[in-house]
Amino acid sequence: MIDDDVTSYLPLPQTQFHVLVALTAGERHGYAIMGAVEESSGGVVRMGPATLYGSLKRLVDAGLVEESDRRPGADDDQRRRYYRLTGLGREVCRAEADRLAHLVTTARINLRPGIA
Amino acid sequence: MSGHRTYRSLTLLYPKSFRVRYRDDLVQHHHDLVEDRGLVGGWLRSGLDLTVTVPVYQLESIMNSRHTALVLNLVTGLLGTAGLALVLVGFPIGLVLLGVAVVIAVTQRSELARSLRETSPAQRRRRFAAAAVLAVLAAAALMVAFNDDEWGDRGAVIYNVSFLVLAIGSVGCFVVALVGRPRTHGSMTR
Numbered sequence: 231m232i233d234d235d236v237t238s239y240l241p242l243p244q245t246q247f248h249v250l251v252a253l254t255a256g257e258r259h260g261y262a263i264m265g266a267v268e269e270s271s272g273g274v275v276r277m278g279p280a281t282l283y284g285s286l287k288r289l290v291d292a293g294l295v296e297e298s299d300r301r302p303g304a305d306d307d308q309r310r311r312y313y314r315l316t317g318l319g320r321e322v323c324r325a326e327a328d329r330l331a332h333l334v335t336t337a338r339i340n341l342r343p344g345i346a
Numbered sequence: 347m348s349g350h351r352t353y354r355s356l357t358l359l360y361p362k363s364f365r366v367r368y369r370d371d372l373v374q375h376h377h378d379l380v381e382d383r384g385l386v387g388g389w390l391r392s393g394l395d396l397t398v399t400v401p402v403y404q405l406e407s408i409m410n411s412r413h414t415a416l417v418l419n420l421v422t423g424l425l426g427t428a429g430l431a432l433v434l435v436g437f438p439i440g441l442v443l444l445g446v447a448v449v450i451a452v453t454q455r456s457e458l459a460r461s462l463r464e465t466s467p468a469q470r471r472r473r474f475a476a477a478a479v480l481a482v483l484a485a486a487a488l489m490v491a492f493n494d495d496e497w498g499d500r501g502a503v504i505y506n507v508s509f510l511v512l513a514i515g516s517v518g519c520f521v522v523a524l525v526g527r528p529r530t531h532g533s534m535t536r
Contacts, residue, residue: 260371260374260375261374261375261378261379264375276391277395278391278392278394278395278396278398278399279371279372279375279376279379279392279395280360280364280368280372280395280396280399280400280403281395281398281399282375283364283368283371283372283375284364284399284403286368287364287367287368307374309370309374310374311371
């Protein structure tokens with residue numbers, strides 16, 4: 231059951247949903263999020279630096295994503311910031327996935343051959 | 347040289363709040379792009395992104411709630427000051443301030459409408475307080491207009507106009523405070 235607090239965030243803009251999905255796999259820094267989004271979308275969604283950080287800013291401000299305490303390894307740039315999903319972010323991501331799944335099911339049913 | 351300094355300079359085009367928070371990340375991201383995809387590929391992605399996002403973020407920054415609240419407070423403050431100036435200083439300065447308030451209200455009407463739609467409890471309280479202060483001033487102007495014969499016709503006109511300006515400001519504040527509803531966190535834009 232989805233509560234009102236979660237549904238008030240839906241529908242999520244596409245880029246924000248992609249970012250949330252990328253973070254379901256664990257904590258990531260900005261460039262890794264971009265790579266994950268590109269990979270999961272088959273190269274269809276390509277985000278530039280400001281598009282990505284604009285989405286992250288909105289997600290952080292909305293409490294769906296937070297900056298992680300994790301610091302980069304010794305071989306990586308120490309200034310990198312890592313991000314992770316909050317509990318609310320995970321719930322919203324799940325609710326959006328359910329919403330889209332329902333939409334896809336409806337589309338498939340309606341588009342079956344023989345249905346006007 | 348991948349032009350990091352150039353890209354860093356170009357990030358000055360973003361609104362300050364975004365730039366202060368993410369400038370280092372943006373430059374780092376651009377650096378990674380150039381390393382991974384080459385100078386042309388990296389700049390193509392960053393340049394296109396910059397071209398699309400700068401106007402969007404600037405527009406969002408202009409339209410944010412702080413700005414709308416500022417416009418409303420400015421118009422309310424000017425109306426109040428205009429009313430006071432009419433009482434204390436006389437027509438010229440009061441009318442100029444009134445004119446400025448009207449011009450700002452007309453040119454920024456969309457911001458005022460937005461401010462009317464979205465508000466916070468603290469803003470509502472401030473607007474009720476402003477309405478109360480303006481109402482007291484309006485009542486004072488009206489009482490002086492009725493009771494003070496020394497000012498003659500010109501004085502009576504000044505006090506009547508002052509009353510009108512202050513009363514309109516007071517009613518305006520009250521209506522804005524009354525119909526404004528709290529902001530919701532779910533309004534996430536692209």
